[in-house]
Amino acid sequence: MNRVYFIGAGPGDPDFLTLRGARLLARCRTVFAPTPFETTFAEQLRDKRVLVPFDFYFAELQEKVHTFLEEGEVAFLVPGDLTFYAPFQGLIDALGERAEVVPGVGTANVASALLKKTLDLPGVCNRAIIASPRTLGDGPEAPTLRDLAAPGVTLLIYMNNLPLPELTALLRAGYGRNVPIALCHRLGLPGEEVVTGTLDDIVEKVGERDFFNLTTGSKRAALTLVLVGETLTATVDGSWWDHRREHIWKHRDGEGG
Template sequence: MNRVYFIGAGPGDPSLLTLKGASLLAQCQAVFAPEPFEETFVELLRGKTVRIPFDFYFDELLEKIEELLIEGNVAFLVPGDLTFYAPFQALIDVLGDRSEAVPGVGTVNAASAYLKKTLDLPGACNRAVITSPRILEEEKGAPALRDLAAPGVTLLLYMNHLPLPQLAEQLRAGYGGNVPIAIAHRLGLPGQEVVTGSLDDIVDRVGDRDFFNLENKNRRPALTLVIVGETLTATVGKAWWDDRRDKIWKYRS
């Protein structure tokens, strides 16, 4: 029986594809790739039927998948991976045992590595929260963004739809002051830009760059991740290491 593979494709950099993901992708004769993955993965997609999944309504997409499964395996390149805000859960639920999800390098993982920062560093951060200002606004009864922003919290924000000055104002109200922020735009893709700063100066640092796709007629969310919190500039050393060893890592006799 032919299968549909939902392959975690990271931020879109083909070098971040896992060995398993690459192996399964090679076995598929048809691939659904969101923009701009059909371009960044072009070398791995040669000779395959490639379509953009968001060009279809749900029933149309299911019909196309069934048609392609007659000929062979089908792959979906999943932005990041299935863990956070993946758009393909409804398809996986319908396909059931005919589908398989393959983990990948998520955008948060890639951003953490780029910044060379642990996002839940004990002593600087006691929790990391992944959310979306857009989803918080759409969901009735959801907390406000400023309610989630607090000292000791690293916020990872997908699909921001707020103008940057408004976003910074809400975050500053929650944190109660100025904290570090990083904006990772098109991480791992052509046109990559990563801007770091603080809530007080990030608007000036970004300038007129439209990182959140607010001025474009194309209403699809921008490929931009926002990370906020003290851990972005926190440093630790010998005392921190030795304390963690004594409390956690050391074998007990």
């Protein structure tokens, strides 16, 4: 039975494709690739039929997939991977056992690596919240980013559509103080830029740059991930390590971590 692979493609650069993803992609004759993957994956997509999934309504898309399945395996390149904010759940459900999901490197993973920061840190950040102002809803009961921001929280904000001064004001109200923030733009793509600062100085540091497609009139969510929280600048010494070594790790037999 030919299958449809939903391959976590990473944030853009094919270097972030997993070995499994690359092996399965190589088998597929037809690939649905959202922009800019048709360009950044040009080498991997050579000699394949490449379509943009968002060019079709759902029924049309399903029909196309079933037609292409008759002649070979089909892949969808999933930006980052399926874990957060991927639009393919309906199609995966409709395909049932024909669908296979291949995990990949999410945008948050790449941001954490570039910043060289773990997004939770004992004693500093004890929880992470993933959110987008586009999906919180706009009814009177809907939470805002202010409700989610709080001391001890690392916030990962996808698809931001708020002007930066408005975003920082909400976050400052939620955290109740000035905290570090990082804007991670076009990770793994040409034009990659990371701007770090605090809620108090990030607007000035960003200046005229439009990281959120707010001045272009584009309806597309910008390729910018916003990270907020004290873990972004905190540093730790070896005492946490030694405490765990003394009380946990050395009492385990042959187990990692």
